[in-house]
Amino acid sequence: MNPIKMALMMSAATLLVACGGGSNESREAQIEKTAQKHGVDADVELDSSGEIAKVEIKRGDQRIGQGLKLPSGFPDDVSIPDGWNVIHTTPAAQDGFMVQAMTGASVDDVLSSIRTNLQSAGWNEVAFAEPAPTMKQLGFEKDGRMTNVNLIIPGDGNVSVQLITMPKP
16 A cells, blocks of 8 residues: 555645544544545544544555454464554465564563463464564464564553464475
């Protein structure tokens, strides 16, 4: 998706929300219609105060936004910890999935929750690396499948998590 189009669409959405007027449903429809005029397939939800609670941009099987759900077919034994804000999902190689999320949890808490969730579901940790001071990588295997987790720590109190799960090549 063209980043300029996306920025314009989000700016238009913000202006529509700020202007108010009408029910949340009609305002959501206005935002979605404006996005569609720019070639963007979007699903917008406003909260009870009329602020944007969720935006989901759709491009084929890809989803970009805030508070996204895991895609259909995502493995049940790869759980995403509570409190993670899923911002991107897309298919990965070999019928796999890639999920990107943000969390305000500490790096130690993120590592602990990933390990606890995956190991309690039968996954074995097979790799851990710190290729840079602001990056950590974990690898897990189970039943001919692999799950790799990359943590990026930007220093703003958040942690960006990228999780890829697929059959082992």
